[in-house]
Amino acid sequence: MATAFAALGSSVTMLARDGVLPQAEPFAGERVTESLRETGVSVRPGAEAASGHRDQAGTAHITMTNDEQVEADEVLVADRPDTEHPGHRSRRSRPDAGRLAHGGRHAARGRGGRNADR
Structure with missing residues (x-):
């Protein structure tokens, strides 16, 4: 959904508490993170909302x-x-x-x- 909203002109910030694709091989999460950032999505691995x-x-x-x-x-x-x-x-x-x-x-x-x- 992040890329869809970014494509529609929204500024998107993704808080990825456990990282991107945490259950996959690390290189997969890194590539997806890189791709998201290339589309303008701000990805924050390890960030967690408290309130x-x-x-x-x-x-x-x-x-x-x-x-x-x-x-x-x-x-x-x-x-x-x-x-x-x-x-x-x-x-x-x-x-x-x-x-x-x-x-x-x-x-x-x-x-x-x-x-x-x-």
């Missing part, structure tokens, strides 16, 4: 575990499935992630005013 909220204007404010701040118009949350318990939520999912991710909206806005349906 987040939306202000009254709708801007999402993410605080990472290293206290760095990231601001965004929209947030897409992805987590690996719990393969030990198919059909269950990931153990690392947070119940409030959906509220932050969607903020009551169902479209992601690019910087150029473009809208992309879910």
Whole structure:
């Protein structure tokens, strides 16, 4: 999804807590990271969101575990499935992630005013 939103003109930052493709051979993650960066995606391996909220204007404010701040118009949350318990939520999912991710909206806005349906 990062490349799709970048292609639509959005500025995309990817927080990759466990790195990109952590279960694959290291060279695969490195090549995908390089490719993402070539398309304009800012990839931050090892970065983990500690908290987040939306202000009254709708801007999402993410605080990472290293206290760095990231601001965004929209947030897409992805987590690996719990393969030990198919059909269950990931153990690392947070119940409030959906509220932050969607903020009551169902479209992601690019910087150029473009809208992309879910």
